[in-house]
Amino acid sequence: MxxxxxxxxxxxxxxxxxxxxxxxxxxxxxxxxxxxxxxxxxxxxxxxxxxxxxxxxxxxHPYIAEKLYEQAKTLEQVIFAGFTHEPAVRLAERLLNVLPGQFSRIFYSDNGSTATEVALKMALQYWWNKDHKKRNKVLAFNNSYHGDTFGAMSVSDRSVFTRAFHEKLFEVVFIDTPAVGPANGREQSAVDSQQWASIPWDEVACIIYEPLVQGAGGMLMYEAAGLNALLKQCREQGVICIADEVMTGFGRTGKLFASSYMEEQPDIICLSKGLTGGTMALGVTACTHRIYEAFLQDDTLKTFFHGHSFTANPLACAAALASLDLLEKxxxxxxxxxxxxxxxxxxxxxxxxxxxxxxxxxxxxxxxxxxxxxxxxxxxxxxxxxxxxxxxxxxxxxxxxxxxxxxxxxxxxxxxxxxxxxxxxxxxxxxxxxxxxx
Ligand SMILES: Cc1ncc(COP(=O)(O)O)c(C=O)c1O
Missing domain, CATH: 3.90.1150.10 (Aspartate Aminotransferase, domain 1)
Incomplete structure (x- = not known):
């Protein structure tokens, strides 16, 4: 027809x-x-x-639909530089309450790719703001996937998804996900020790990882104990830990966040997908006070110059609040x-x-x-x-x-x-x- x-x-x-x-x-x-x-x-x-x-x-879902309709009748969108609104603040307060670790600030964007893009820019600029310009390398895992924008592609495994752009992607130190850990009754594997020993730690700004499950890379699962050991090592080396929980967040892995399976918690966490119950496009990048503090500067050049037209869209925030209500039942x-x-x-x-x-x-x-x-x-x-x-x-x-x-x-x-x-x-x-x- x-x-x-x-x-x-x-x-x-x-x-x-x-x-x-x-x-x-x-x-x-x-x-x-x-x-x-x-x-x-x-x-x-x-x-x-x-x-x-x-x-x-x-x-x-009728409950989310109802909350969206109520919000749409009240305030559908407003520029988020210089203005604020109840759904954005309320959502930030609630997320900070339920996130694992010690997060203190919520930065909004539009989707999973922008959530990871923001995280990378925050981590790299953290060191730039602190005049540690040598700390500019990013660690990531083989088989990782963090999104389709250029930064997100750069820290994703080189794969069929990124092949057309390889020469335009920035360099990243890729390592394997940790193989085994003490949970198996075995010490850290020789392979992991070897890999970690060859990392130029004092040049590493951050590590980005999908905790416990690498989604688009093939739903590859790996152990909490091994990741915990690596995160501990990263922390000892001052490396900023970025958990990409875009897929694993909001109950997917059985706990509210996959990071809760570990003792070591990230400095930055990326959320999207389930955040609004899948109804509206919204990304969140949460950071600890350690990260935020590096942006509290007199020098205007040290501002985080990043934002999107739809940053903290009130409809998306209202949907996320409704989704959290349902999730907590x-x-x-x-x-x-x-x-x-x-x-x-x-x-x-x-x-x-x-x-x-x-x-x-x-x-x-x-x-x-x-x-x-x-x-x-x-x-x-x-x-x-x-x-x-x-x-x-x-x-x-x-x-x-x-x-x-x-x-x-x-x-x-x-x-x-x-x-x-x-x-x-x-x-x-x-x-x-x-x-x-x-
Ligand atoms: C772990 C992870 N990070 C980031 C993304 C990118 O999210 P989006 O497709 O919303 O840009 C995805 C998407 O599948 C993902 O699984």
């Missing part, structure tokens, strides 16, 4: 992370409710990845726990049922992931696209990263709905075994 939404879309839209030449028809979505998305033909899909990891309370905390338990049981049953078709089955809180044993372990492995199409035909939306299948459901998903998702994955694995017999 020439005038269908799909046809009109194909004339004017450029979709994200989508090869344009062979783009399949986009699915027109007309409604979201709880964990369901409904398309124009009336098909319903369980959104098992919370629409790129954001809708933690499900779609179109006992029912929500219980759901997060129950999803974690269901994932663990499913992990055990999947390993038994498909020992040769699956590998690295893992879960942490509401996150679940495994690799399909088929082709290379990489983002460009096309099996993911096959899985997405097949799952949609069975009423479930998942979007594997290459051959890494993962689940990140909204916390409102019921036990039965989650079991349905598991059932579809089992069916798909069964079908794949007949398509690609070993």
């Amino acid at each position: 020439p005038n269908s939404l799909k046809a009109r879309d194909k004339q004017v839209i450029w979709h994200p992370y989508t090869p344009q030449k062979y783009m399949p028809d986009p699915i027109p979505i007309v409604k979201g409710e709880g964990c369901y998305l409904t398309d124009a033909d009336g098909n319903r899909y369980i959104d098992a990845i919370s629409s790129w990891w954001v809708t933690i309370h499900g779609h179109a 006992e029912t929500c905390l219980r759901s997060i726990e129950r999803i974690g338990q269901q994932h663990q049981q499913f992990a055990a049953s999947l390993a038994t049922a498909f020992p040769s078709a699956t590998k690295n089955i893992r879960s942490l809180g509401t996150l679940f992931a495994f690799e399909i044993v088929q082709g290379k372990d990489e983002y460009l492995n096309t099996i993911g696209k096959v899985i997405t199409q097949k799952a949609l035909s069975k009423g479930v939306y998942i979007r594997p990263l290459g051959n890494t299948v993962y689940l990140m459901p909204p916390y409102c998903i019921t036990e039965n709905e989650l079991n349905k998702v598991y059932e579809v994955i089992r069916e798909l694995l069964g079908e794949l075994q007949t398509i690609y017999p070993k």
Whole structure:
């Protein structure tokens, strides 16, 4: 149909992370409710990845909608340089109350990439303001992903996402995520010791890390004890620690923040995605007084010259406040726990049922992931696209990263709905075994 939404879309839209030449028809979505998305033909899909990891309370939550409407009638937007408003201040107060560590200031931006971009600029300018200009190196992990702006790309692993820009990205010292720690009853691994010994510590301004789970890099999980040891080392060396909790924040890993699994806490933390319950674009970069203090200077050049048109948008702040209300409810905390338990049981049953078709089955809180044993372990492995199409035909939306299948459901998903998702994955694995017999 020439005038269908799909046809009109194909004339004017450029979709994200989508090869344009062979783009399949986009699915027109007309409604979201709880964990369901409904398309124009009336098909319903369980959104098992919370629409790129954001809708933690499900779609179109009536409480958030109500709070948004109230705010929209009162104050929808105001420049945030020289002005302030209740939702921004209230949200900052509440976040400072629940964040792990000793944060003292909240800086607002628009999304996860800007939250990490702001964090990097804060950390680098901290040393510049203090006239330690030699401290200008950034440490980051192999397989990391921190966003799509240039700074965020620079500190992300060099990958298919960044290949076209490599020569424009600034240099970063990449190391592996810590392998083992005392929690395993073993000392820090020789590999880690070797890696850490070769770091030019007195030139390192900051380290940026996704605590415990590297999301877009393939849902790679690593241990709290190892990270804690590295953060301790960083602290001893005066290095600013930046936790990128854009994905792991707000309950995803079973605790409110993944950093709570560690004793060592960051100096800067980046938040977005679940912050507004996935309803509005908002980024937060929180810092400790140590960082903020370096900007309290007479010299105007030492100002943090950074801001966005929509910094602290009142609607986004109101949505975030509403999302926090929901998150703090006992029912929500219980759901997060129950999803974690269901994932663990499913992990055990999947390993038994498909020992040769699956590998690295893992879960942490509401996150679940495994690799399909088929082709290379990489983002460009096309099996993911096959899985997405097949799952949609069975009423479930998942979007594997290459051959890494993962689940990140909204916390409102019921036990039965989650079991349905598991059932579809089992069916798909069964079908794949007949398509690609070993
Ligand atoms: C850990 C992490 N940091 C930053 C980002 C970038 O967030 P955004 O897509 O909102 O720019 C992402 C997005 O997936 C992420 O997972």
